[in-house]
Amino acid sequence: FVPRRLLLNEKVRQTVKGDWRFPDDIRAQAAEIILADGSIRKTDAGPASSSPDNIPPQSPTTAMSQTGAAMAPLDHPWKLKRILYVESAPAEEAMHGMNEGFRAAGLVAGRDFILREASAQGDMAVLPALADATRSDGSELLIAFSTPTLETAVQKIKHIPIVFTFVADPVVAGAGRDDTHHLPNITGVYTLGPYTEMADLLVRYFPGYRSIGTLYSPAEDNSVHNKQLFTEAAEQRGLRVTPIPVNSPGELPDAAMALAAKPIDVIVQILDNQSSSGFTAIARAARRARKPLISFTESSVRQGAALALTMDYRQAGYDAALKAADIMRGKLPATIPFSKPTRIRLVVSADNAQVLGMTLPADLIGKADLRLGKTD
Missing domain, CATH: 3.40.50.2300 (Response regulator)
Structure with missing residues (x-):
């Protein structure tokens, strides 16, 4: 049976x-x-x-x-x-x-x-x-x-x-x-995502990253709110954020490619339902453009991001x-x-960082709560 x-x-x-x-x-x-x-x-x-x-x-x-x-x-x-x-x-x-x-x-x-x-x-x-x-x-x-x-x-x-x-x-x-x-x-x-902590991390460990890109969903109030919080935290530290709206899941792959092609130093993907469920498209676009990619969930690192600060x-x-x-x-x-x-956890992948053309400082890796290998 x-x-x-x-x-x-x-x-x-x-x-x-x-x-x-x-x-x-x-x-x-x-x-x-x-x-x-x-x-x-x-x-x-x-x-x-x-x-x-x-x-x-x-x-x-x-x-x-x-x-x-x-x-x-x-x-x-x-x-x-x-x-x-x-x-x-x-x-x-x-x-x-x-x-x-x-x-x-x-x-x-x-x-x-x-x-x-x-x-x-x-x-x-x-x-x-x-x-x-x-x-x-x-x-x-x-x-x-x-x-x-x-x-x-x-x-x-x-x-x-x-x-x-x-x-x-x-x-x-x-x-x-x-x-x-x-x-x-x-x-x-x-x-609520640790947006202030992320802005502090960028300033401390990646001083060369001055221009940041992210996707957001205008239909999700939480996404608009998260974009605003992260933008405010970044601008208070002298960083510039370029957001691109994504109106439906079908638009996500093209929007990710467009974002990765912009003259930005790093993609820091804020939290929302649309980007969480479709993060593989964001990671794929970042890999193709060799654009550094950072996010706010452990799963995003498993899918290709170099690091994440996650609740x-x-x-x-x-x-x-x-x-x-x-x-x-x-x-x-x-x-x-x-x-x-x-608790806020730091998750890193030096292998993913290398694929994205990004180097993680040794002291940042040493502070990680979880270190992952290369994305399959």
């Missing part, structure tokens, strides 16, 4: 003409999903992931909630709904962290919660329909991944708690004024799960502050 295994390929699906998507019930049965960036997501429907499953370092809020691991089962299995805007490697890291967080909180899938997933697969217009479905399908708690998803949930979901993660800035998304003054049914963990997305998912567990055990979202991971 050979057990059935369903495999889905998002990378190929995006080449299909028309507005065709994998139905949510089919996605839920998949053992593996090849994401748009070429990485592979192993789901609970398939064999256990071969990636390390260690619980990440704990933030102070994590340690406070850890007592849940010894608690009794919930009085009923909560119906959770997780909505994702687009698949990407950083989002996958947050999902793995969330699974670990639920386990650390003593919650068991099937006994304490039933998790259903839905994805807009990169189509902003689909998010309102997914939110409307959540209002009528009996969901008791919504988990919102990404800023566009949270923005939609803020407008449409008032009757159940919302826990967000993989969101750049919940204030920009309309979820509140600050970490403690927010909408009463919403809490979560945000992952801990796994920790973000982990902490968001603990907030959700607190809510399922009776705590009100209004009393749970927004938070963000406190």
